Amino acid sequence: MSYAKQKLKEEKVFKDPVHRYVHVRDVVIWDLIGTKEFQRLRRIRQLGTTYFTFHGAEHSRFNHSLGVYEIVRRIVDDIFRGRPEWNAEERLVSLCAALLHDVGHGPFSHSFEKVFGLDHEEYTKRIVLGDTDINRVLSKVSEDFPEQVAAVINKTYPNKLVVSLISSQIDADRMDYLQRDAYYTGVSYGHFDMERILRVIRPRAEQAVFKLSGMHAVEDYIMSRYQMYWQIYFHPVTRSAEVLLSKTLHRAKELYEQSYSFRQKPVHFASLFEGDCSLEEYVNLDESVVMFYFHVWQEEEDEILKDLCSRFMNRNLFKYIEFDPAAEQEKYAELEDLFRKAGIDPEYYLVHDSSSDLPYDFYRPGIESERQPIYLLMKDDETLQELSSRSDIVEAISGKRRTDHKLYFPVDVLRDESSNRTVKRRIRNILEIYRK
Secondary structure (H helix, E strand, O other), X not given: OOHHHOEEEEEEEEEEOOOEXXXXXXXXXHHHHOOHHHXXXXXXXXXXXXXXXXXXXXXXHHXXXXXXXXXXXXXXHHHOOOOOOOOHHHHHHHHHHHHHOOOOOOOOHHHHHHHHOOOHHHHHHHHHHXXXXXXXXXXXXXOOHHHHHHHHHOOOOOOHHHHHHHOOOOOHHHHHHHHHHHXXXXXXXXXXXXXXXXXXXXXXXXXXXEEHHHHHHHHHHHHHHHHHHHHHHOOHHHHHXXXXXXXXXXXXXXXXXXXXXXXXXXXXXXXHHOOOOOHHHHHOOXXXXXXXXXXXXXXXXXXXXXXXXXXXXXXXOOEEEEOOOOXXXXXXXXXXXXXXXXXXXXXXXXXXXXXXXXXEOOOEOOEOOOOOOOEEEOOOOOOEEEHHHOOHHHHHHEOOOEEEEEEEEOHHHHHOOXXXXXXXXXXXXXXXHHHO
């Protein structure tokens, strides 16, 4: 029997708080889970710095990746199997892509990427195609199988239906992380009727679609996603922790470029600081490595690096106010000047951060849509209609991008009047105006 079709003698299961069980019968999947690159995901939190806000948010990319795999497994094995629109030969590539879609994430994920100009999708591709244990497992299926899996993840695979299972406006990726993140943060926003959605999902040539009878479950999913982004993912306290993380790494990079003599040399970051991080060096990075450096850098001579690390390690976060520098450029420039006069570096202690989300999008003439719309399958089992044309709830938020601006600063430093008392009072007066 070919490696692609080999089954385990007994089904393996992972106990899971969201799906109850994650089922594995394929030898390929079991072997992929055992690779060092996939096991590394145990050491990458799914929600980065969110644990500073919601203390239960300690779950990992490993948890989430297994969950996405399980949803896709249920779809292709229980719902799509035997339907003429579904090619059973694409089952394994779908399962592997679902399992590996996040394998390229770095420590603290998106915050880490922004600092060093990285792209986790590019590193996912490099891990799948490079000199890795994952590539060796995939290559045992066929010589071109790693390229097929990478193409699904990168959304270049010829069969768009397969791509839509893990990358669309309603996919296994989102269905897992909304429920999983809601569970671990302890909120109710992310819960929706996934069982109903899976009952009404159907394969079509370009993407998975949903029977009209399940429209309300899809509406519920869209609104759950909307609430989770603004109540959890864009929470201002979490963003404050992200600001500290980002500024700490920026400071370390700046000091490295100035040939600063670190007490604890950042050997694991050197290639990142130099802009030439190899795949092996990247895979060796995880959140335990970052936390080690932040811990020891609390003893550094550089006061800024020392302070930022201490704040991050001990959750002494920046405070925030609603403030859009684009609309208040003069006031922002005045604040920067006052911070310098007060002996506080605005580069690290006066930080503007914005969050933006488009909850649902669809094609409109003359406007380029970045996402494939969700389609409903009418009762004749042939006609498709775009979701917002049938749903007043979804139509109300369609194509409407929401953006939120915050200004972060260390309120404890501004309240310390042992020095620069007059300047700090002026800063506090300006900031208080915008707090009201």
